Amino acid sequence: MTTRHAITAGFVPLLDSALLVVAREMGFAEAQGIDLTLLRERSWASIRDRLAVRHIDVAHILGPMPIAGNLGLNLPAPEMIVPMALGLGGNAVTVSPALWQAMADHGATADLDARANGAALRAAIAVRTGAPLRFGVVHPYSGHNYELRYWLAASGIDPDRDIEIVVLPPPDMGDALSEGVIDGYCAGEPWNTFGVLRRGGHLATVKAAIWRSSPEKVLGVNARWGAANPEAMAALLVALYQASLWCARPENHAALATLLAQPAYVGHDVDLLLPALDGKLPVGGETVRTIGDFFVPNAKAATFPWKSHALWFYTQMVRWRQIGHTAERQRLAAETYRPDIYRAALKDLGIAMPSVSAKVEGALTVATPVGSSGVLTLGPDGFFDGGRFDPDDVEAYIASQTVG
Amino acid sequence: MKPNELNVLVIDENRIRAAIIEDGLRDAGYDQVTVIDVMHGLARRIADLNPDIIVIDLENPNRDMLESMFQLSRAVKRPIAMFVDKSDELSIEAAVEAGVSAYIVDGLKQERVRPILKMAISRFNAFSRLSRELEETRGELENRKVIDRAKGLLMRSRGLSEEAAYALLRRTAMNQNRKIVEIAQSLVTAASLLDPGGTE
Numbered sequence: 282m283t284t285r286h287a288i289t290a291g292f293v294p295l296l297d298s299a300l301l302v303v304a305r306e307m308g309f310a311e312a313q314g315i316d317l318t319l320l321r322e323r324s325w326a327s328i329r330d331r332l333a334v335r336h337i338d339v340a341h342i343l344g345p346m347p348i349a350g351n352l353g354l355n356l357p358a359p360e361m362i363v364p365m366a367l368g369l370g371g372n373a374v375t376v377s378p379a380l381w382q383a384m385a386d387h388g389a390t391a392d393l394d395a396r397a398n399g400a401a402l403r404a405a406i407a408v409r410t411g412a413p414l415r416f417g418v419v420h421p422y423s424g425h426n427y428e429l430r431y432w433l434a435a436s437g438i439d440p441d442r443d444i445e446i447v448v449l450p451p452p453d454m455g456d457a458l459s460e461g462v463i464d465g466y467c468a469g470e471p472w473n474t475f476g477v478l479r480r481g482g483h484l485a486t487v488k489a490a491i492w493r494s495s496p497e498k499v500l501g502v503n504a505r506w507g508a509a510n511p512e513a514m515a516a517l518l519v520a521l522y523q524a525s526l527w528c529a530r531p532e533n534h535a536a537l538a539t540l541l542a543q544p545a546y547v548g549h550d551v552d553l554l555l556p557a558l559d560g561k562l563p564v565g566g567e568t569v570r571t572i573g574d575f576f577v578p579n580a581k582a583a584t585f586p587w588k589s590h591a592l593w594f595y596t597q598m599v600r601w602r603q604i605g606h607t608a609e610r611q612r613l614a615a616e617t618y619r620p621d622i623y624r625a626a627l628k629d630l631g632i633a634m635p636s637v638s639a640k641v642e643g644a645l646t647v648a649t650p651v652g653s654s655g656v657l658t659l660g661p662d663g664f665f666d667g668g669r670f671d672p673d674d675v676e677a678y679i680a681s682q683t684v685g
Numbered sequence: 686m687k688p689n690e691l692n693v694l695v696i697d698e699n700r701i702r703a704a705i706i707e708d709g710l711r712d713a714g715y716d717q718v719t720v721i722d723v724m725h726g727l728a729r730r731i732a733d734l735n736p737d738i739i740v741i742d743l744e745n746p747n748r749d750m751l752e753s754m755f756q757l758s759r760a761v762k763r764p765i766a767m768f769v770d771k772s773d774e775l776s777i778e779a780a781v782e783a784g785v786s787a788y789i790v791d792g793l794k795q796e797r798v799r800p801i802l803k804m805a806i807s808r809f810n811a812f813s814r815l816s817r818e819l820e821e822t823r824g825e826l827e828n829r830k831v832i833d834r835a836k837g838l839l840m841r842s843r844g845l846s847e848e849a850a851y852a853l854l855r856r857t858a859m860n861q862n863r864k865i866v867e868i869a870q871s872l873v874t875a876a877s878l879l880d881p882g883g884t885e
Contacts, residue, residue: 326748330786334778357777421753447728448753450746 286513289318291328291340294547295451296470296557297498298341299537300367300578302546303524304517312523313516321545324450325420332503333357338510339517341367342501345594348614349422352604360504363591364622365518367498368525369583371557371576372425372488373473374432376465377458380405380414381483381565391568395490395665399436402485406443417449417457417466424488424497427597429467432491434683435666440601455480469497470557470576471549478553483565489574492643494581494662496590499618507622515626522584522627529579534558581648581659582635584623589639589672591618596675600682611675615639633657642670692717693801694736696745698724702812706740709804728754738798739788740805743781755788776802783809828866835869838876 288310292298301319304310310317320337322328325346331337344366350358376384380402389401406414418426430440440446449457454466455476465485466476476482488495500521507514527533538554541547547554556562560575577583595614599606620638627634633656645660664670670678693715697703703720710718719734721727727747731739731754741748776799780786783806789798832854839850854872858865 323744323746324748326752326786327743330743330777330781334781336781420749448750450750452746453724 285314285316286510286516287316287318288339288513288517289320289337291320291322291331291337291342293322293325293328293341295341295472295498296541296547296554296576297368297371298546299528299541300521300524300584301341302540303527303537304520306540307524307527309520309523309527310517313520315513315516315520317517317520319545325423328501329355329358332361332501333359335359335503335506337503338506339500339502339514341498343420343423344496344499344590345422345424345427345598346420347499347501348591348594348617349598349603351613351617352598352610354598354604355422361617362502362504362507362619362622363499363586363617364502364507364514364619364626365500365521366496366584366586366590367500367521368528368579369494369497369577369581370487370489370574371497372428372467372469373562374416374429374465374467374485374487375454375458375473375476375482376485377461377463378481378483378565380464381485383409384485389485391484391564391570393484393486393490393564393570393572395432395486396436398486399432399438399665402433403437406438414444414464415462416444416446417454417463417468418446419451419468420448421603422598424495424594425467425469427594427601428488428491428495430597430601432486432665435664435668455482458482471547471553474553474556474563475549477563477565484562487562487572487575489572490665492662492664493574494577494583494660495642496587496594499586514622518623518626519630522579522630522632525579525584528558529577531559581662582657585635586618586620586623587635587639588615588618588620589642589670591615592639592672592675593642593670596670596679596682599679606676606679615672635659639672641672643668690717691715691797691801692734692737693719694731694734694739695720696722696724696727696739696741696747696751698722698745699742699812702742702809705808705812706805709808710801713800713804715801727751737790738801740801741786741788742809743784743786748786751788776806779806783807784813785809828869831866831873832869835872838872 290301292301305317305319325343328340328342332340347361347363349355350361383405384398384401387401387404389398416429418429433440438444451468451472454468454472457463458476459480473484477484502514528537534555538551538558541554542549542551557576560572561569562572562575564570591614595611598604604610624634643662643664645662647661648658649660650658693710695703695706695718700722703722707718707720721730724747728750780802785805787802835854836847836850839845839853840847854865854868858868
C-alpha cells in the first residue's frame with residue numbers, strides 16, 4: 282500500500298471498542314494503508330470535545346450522541362456523521378443483592394426474561410417504602426438510558442417518578458451499587474460482569490432481552506474530516522469490517538480478551554472480558570447463562586448504520602423530553618447515519634449488504650435470510666413487549682409512546 | 686456582581702493543580718472558591734454548593750455525570766457548558782489543549798467568565814510545563830548516573846582517566862550517530878550481563 286492515511290480515533294475503555302483495537306493491533310488498519318492512532322478517553326464529554334477541536338478524527342461513540350450533537354443538544358459537538366456501527370447489543374442491567382431478592386420474591390428468575398423480571402421489579406417497587414430506587418446509566422444520550430427507560434415504561438414503571446435515574450461513570454457503578462448509592466444500573470461491559478463477579482450484584486435483564494439485535498456504539502466521524510478525507514474514511518470502514526469478522530470468530534475470543542485486557546485498552550482482567558464475548562454471562566451467585574446475541578460484532582449486519590436505528594434513538598429523545606419533535610429535527614437525525622457511505626466503502630468486499638437503509642424494527646421474530654443471495658441473515662430483532670417501530674411513520678410512533 | 690460574589694467550584698483530582706487554580710482565582714479577587722479533589726459524593730456536594738461556575742479538568746471521568754446534572758437536576762441552578770458560543774472556537778481549542786473545561790450558570794454573561802477560563806487555561810498550561818520540566822530534570826539526573834557508571838567501568842577495565850573515558854564514550858556515540866547516554870546504557874547493560882555479580 283502506498284497511500285498512507287493517518288487517522289486518530291478516540292475510544293472509551295469498554296468491550297465494544299474491540300473493533301477499533303483489533304483494526305489496529307491485528308494489522309487490518311495497516312493493510313489498508315492506515316496509520317491508526319488510538320486515544321483512550323475517560324468520558325464521552327471528552328470524546329465530544331476532542332472531536333470538536335479535531336484532536337481526533339473519528340471515535341467509538343454512543344449511538345445517540347452524534348444525533349444529539351447535530352440537533353444542538355450537546356455542545357460543543359462538531360457536525361458529525363455515522364458511516365458505520367460498531368456492533369449490536371452488549372449491555373445489561375445489574376441490581377443490588379437486596380433489590381434482586383425483592384424482585385425474586387415477586388417472581389424474577391435468573392433466565393433474565395425482560396417481561397417477567399420487569400413485572401417483578403414493578404411489584405417490588407409497589408410494596409417498597411422509603412426513598413425511590415435509584416438506577417445509574419452512563420449518559421443521557423445513550424442506548425443504556427433509552428433501553429432502561431423502555432424496559433421500565435413497558436413494565437408499567439415511570440422512569441421519572443417511580444424511580445430516579447442518575448448518570449455515573451461506568452467504572453464507579455459497581456462500587457456505587459455495593460455502597461448502596463444506587464440500587465441498579467444499565468451499563469456496557471465489562472461493568473456488569475464486574476458488578477456481578479466483584480461486587481456481588483445480580484443481572485436483572487440484558488439489552489438483548491429488552492430489544493434483541495439493537496444498536497449500541499457507532500463510529501462517529503467529524504463531518505468536516507470525513508468530507509475532506511473520503512478515501513481515508515472508506516479505508517477505515519474496510520479495516521473495521523475486517524476487524525468485526527475477526528472479533529466474531531469464537532476461536533479468537535480468548536486472544537481478543539487478552540488484547541483488550543492490556544492497560545492501554547480496556548485494562549481489566551481477562552475473566553471480566555471473556556463472558557460478554559462468549560455470550561456466557563455470570564448472572565449472580567454461581568449461575569452462568571448463555572445469552573443469544575448478547576454482543577454481536579459482525580453477524581446480522583451488525584456494522585450497518587441503519588437509519589431506522591437513528592430514528593428510533595430520535596423518538597426516545599422526544600419521548601423523554603430531551604427535545605421537541607419537528608419534521609426538520611427528524612430529518613437531521615435520519616441524515617446523521619450514512620448507510621450510503623458504508624455501502625460505497627465496502628462494495629468491493631463482495632459481502633451481502635442490506636438493500637434498504639431502514640427497516641421496521643421489531644418485525645422479525647425469528648432469524649430471517651434477506652436478499653437474493655441469502656447470505657445475510659437479520660433478526661430476531663423483537664422488542665420484549667412486542668412493540669414495532671416503523672421508520673416511515675415516526676409521528677405515529679411518537680404519538681403512541683407513553684412516558685409512564 | 687463583582688468578581689468576589691461569584692461562587693466558583695474547582696474540581697480536579699490533582700490536588701497540586703487544583704491548589705494552583707485556587708490560588709490564581711483568589712489573587713484575581715474571587716473569594717468564594719471551593720476545591721473538590723475527592724470525587725466521592727460529588728453530585729451531592731455540587732448540589733449543596735450550587736456554584737455559579739465550575740472549572741474541571743478535561744480528563745475527569747465525572748464530566749458526563751456533571752453535564753447530565755445540569756441538564757436534569759432541579760436541585761442545581763442550570764449551569765451549561767462553557768462553550769455554548771460556537772464563535773468561540775479558539776478558546777474551546779485553547780481549553781481542550783490545556784486540558785480544562787468549564788461550566789457556567791445559564792444567564793451569566795460569558796464575558797464575566799472569560800477571565801476565569803483564561804486564568805485556568807494559563808495555569809493548566811503552566812502546570813503541565815512544570816511537570817514536563819520536572820520529568821526532564823529527573824531524566825537528566827538518571828542519564829548522568831548511567832554515564833558516570835559507564836565511565837567507571839571504562840576507567841577500571843581499560844585503565845583510562847575519567848576524561849579519557851568520557852572522550853571514548855563521546856567518540857563512540859558520534860561514530861554510531863547515537864546519544865552518549867545510549868552508548869553508556871549499552872555498556873552498563875553489557876557489563877551486568879557479563880558479570881552479574883560484578884563489582885562495578
